[in-house]
Amino acid sequence: MKPIIIEARNIVTSFGENLIHNNVSCTIREHEIYALLGGSGSGKSTLLREMIMLGKPSSGTIHIFGTDISHLSLVEAQGLRKKWGVLFQSGALYSSLTVGENIALLYEEYTDLPPKLIRELIKLKIDLVGLPQHAIHLYPSELSGGMVKRASLARALALDPKLLFLDEPTSGLDPLSSRQFDALIQQLRDLLGLTVVMVTHDLDTIHHIVDRFLLLGEKKAIAEGTLDEVLAINHPIIDYFFQKETHGIKS
Amino acid sequence: MCSGEWTLNYLKTVAIILESYSVISPISWEISNVTELDSAGVALWHLYYRKFEKMGFASEIIGSKKEHIQLYNLLYPHPQDDVIAPNRPGWLYRVGKEAYLSIKGIGTFLTFLGEAFTVLLYSLRNPSIIRYRSISSHIITAGFDALPIIAVSAFLIGVVIAFQSIVQLQKFGADILIVDMIGISLTRELAPLITAIVIAGRSGSAFTAQIGAMKMTQEIDAMKTMGFHPHLFLVWPRVIALMIVLPLLIFFADLVGIFGGMVIASTQSHLSYTEFINRLQGALPIKHFIIGIVKGPFFAILIAMTGTYRGFQVSANTESIGQYTTKSVVNAIFLVIACDALFSILLTELKI
Numbered sequence: 217m218k219p220i221i222i223e224a225r226n227i228v229t230s231f232g233e234n235l236i237h238n239n240v241s242c243t244i245r246e247h248e249i250y251a252l253l254g255g256s257g258s259g260k261s262t263l264l265r266e267m268i269m270l271g272k273p274s275s276g277t278i279h280i281f282g283t284d285i286s287h288l289s290l291v292e293a294q295g296l297r298k299k300w301g302v303l304f305q306s307g308a309l310y311s312s313l314t315v316g317e318n319i320a321l322l323y324e325e326y327t328d329l330p331p332k333l334i335r336e337l338i339k340l341k342i343d344l345v346g347l348p349q350h351a352i353h354l355y356p357s358e359l360s361g362g363m364v365k366r367a368s369l370a371r372a373l374a375l376d377p378k379l380l381f382l383d384e385p386t387s388g389l390d391p392l393s394s395r396q397f398d399a400l401i402q403q404l405r406d407l408l409g410l411t412v413v414m415v416t417h418d419l420d421t422i423h424h425i426v427d428r429f430l431l432l433g434e435k436k437a438i439a440e441g442t443l444d445e446v447l448a449i450n451h452p453i454i455d456y457f458f459q460k461e462t463h464g465i466k467s
Numbered sequence: 468m469c470s471g472e473w474t475l476n477y478l479k480t481v482a483i484i485l486e487s488y489s490v491i492s493p494i495s496w497e498i499s500n501v502t503e504l505d506s507a508g509v510a511l512w513h514l515y516y517r518k519f520e521k522m523g524f525a526s527e528i529i530g531s532k533k534e535h536i537q538l539y540n541l542l543y544p545h546p547q548d549d550v551i552a553p554n555r556p557g558w559l560y561r562v563g564k565e566a567y568l569s570i571k572g573i574g575t576f577l578t579f580l581g582e583a584f585t586v587l588l589y590s591l592r593n594p595s596i597i598r599y600r601s602i603s604s605h606i607i608t609a610g611f612d613a614l615p616i617i618a619v620s621a622f623l624i625g626v627v628i629a630f631q632s633i634v635q636l637q638k639f640g641a642d643i644l645i646v647d648m649i650g651i652s653l654t655r656e657l658a659p660l661i662t663a664i665v666i667a668g669r670s671g672s673a674f675t676a677q678i679g680a681m682k683m684t685q686e687i688d689a690m691k692t693m694g695f696h697p698h699l700f701l702v703w704p705r706v707i708a709l710m711i712v713l714p715l716l717i718f719f720a721d722l723v724g725i726f727g728g729m730v731i732a733s734t735q736s737h738l739s740y741t742e743f744i745n746r747l748q749g750a751l752p753i754k755h756f757i758i759g760i761v762k763g764p765f766f767a768i769l770i771a772m773t774g775t776y777r778g779f780q781v782s783a784n785t786e787s788i789g790q791y792t793t794k795s796v797v798n799a800i801f802l803v804i805a806c807d808a809l810f811s812i813l814l815t816e817l818k819i
Contacts (some may be wrong), residue, residue, distance in 0.1 A: 330486075357782070
């Protein structure tokens with residue numbers, strides 16, 4: 217068994233009266249592409265936000281790289297944040313900076329590398345995510361949707377994180393770009409040894425690249441495991457989500 | 468010999484050492500002792516590999532591991548070529564461009580006004596499509612909610628004018644003239660100007676930000692596709708509301724400002740409130756008050772039109788909303804002052 221990277225135990229989240237998670241647990245292991253699935257409003261994005269410390273669960277614990285993220289000093293939290301990269305749904309590139317500057321920002325803040333090396337690294341990351349080199353000097357408003365995702369991925373990969381969080385990486389992309397993006401993520405996982413956690417709705421992504429996933433529904437974790445394991449379970453939400461019997465995925 | 472961790476955090480020293488090397492013979496990189504390698508490590512190595520190659524020294528690598536080669540192949544799948552950053556144009560070009568854009572800007576503003584008035588004429592013929600409810604809600608937010616800040620500003624202006632002039636007037640023993648001073652200067656010039664400037668800062672900026680945010684979220688496009696004319700739904704309710712509200716606010720500022728002056732006059736030169744008001748009735752011809760109030764709708768149209776116009780100029784990028792809000796306030800204040808100057812010249816020439 218590969219070592220555990222993220223372990224969430226008995227997460228309860230509620231916003232006021234509104235209960236989002238009721239005792240949700242999940243385990244994510246090294247080198248996995250792990251997906252958080254569920255219908256709209258099932259709280260998968262909320263769970264992702266709790267993992268990256270943008271939100272706090274009402275109760276329950278999350279361990280990442282073996283540290284409990286609910287009790288961290290400022291310095292520890294900062295150290296942990298540098299170990300992961302996040303790709304937001306809308307890219308969230310800083311609109312006042314060019315793509316190159318967006319990436320350079322992390323190197324300038326967190327490393328003391330010589331400028332020449334930073335420039336080289338930016339070129340590498342741009343190339344790595346499949347953007348043309350001239351994109352370095354473009355502003356986010358000048359990029360297409362697919363390019364924004366790629367540029368944002370390049371920024372997420374800047375500090376060579378071992379853990380990558382993706383929030384709906386293929387939403388808003390055409391089917392071909394989605395598949396290319398999937399292939400890119402798989403390739404990066406294989407070659408850079410990443411662990412990838414993503415929120416997605418894309419059945420093709422789930423079918424092709426996701427190793428294991430957690431299906432959320434009715435405020436609980438309905439199922440966790442590989443696609444075959446989960447499809448073997450008989451549960452209305454699983455049937456609904458994967459559109460069994462109709463035109464969805466066949467096990 | 469290379470050893471240890473070639474990763475982001477430890478590469479600075481390596482870079483310094485590599486930079487200091489003066490190479491005289493072909494290089495061998497012994498990397499079997501490199502415990503960890505990340506993309507920054509590979510990039511650094513490749514940077515110097517290329518540099519040494521350019522100087523005419525070949526490199527060989529000893530002891531590379533499978534992961535190293537994989538990482539290298541991932542990062543350098545094909546030869547890299549430099550992209551040159553697009554040239555920054557010279558200052559003459561930039562001055563020219565700015566000048567051209569500002570002249571063009573006048574054109575687009577006039578187009579905007581033209582469109583607005585076409586819609587206005589149309590709506591006057593079909594008064595049922597006027598957004599009365601929207602007008603009244605803007606009257607509350609732009610007018611009623613502004614009362615406290617207008618009161619404070621006008622009161623302080625009254626106080627300041629009274630203080631400054633009382634010192635001078637006392638030298639001539641003409642304390643009583645403070646009433647004329649405050650009455651005329653406030654009602655004719657200061658109250659309208661201060662009110663307009665406060666409203667430009669408060670409501671002009673809000674108009675730009677509101678419409679700009681709607682533009683960014685494509686709400687305006689949605690309105691257009693549904694046949695809701697943005698000028699009818701967004702521009703005119705704001706303009707009309709401000710035109711109604713600004714004269715009233717000026718009147719309110721007149722009252723509070725004069726009261727401020729009155730307070731100072733009674734404390735500094737023992738001019739009682741009754742005396743002050745009696746004198747004011749004689750010293751302040753109604754025309755000054757009317758001139759001040761009449762300026763209101765003109766200032767209002769300038770503020771509301773620039774505010775909404777700038778809002779429609781906001782583009783998809785988040786920075787532009789701040790940029791255009793700033794522009795809208797600066798433009799509105801400038802236009803208000805220019806318009807006030809125009810009033811002064813005109814009225815003096817007409818001997819009013």
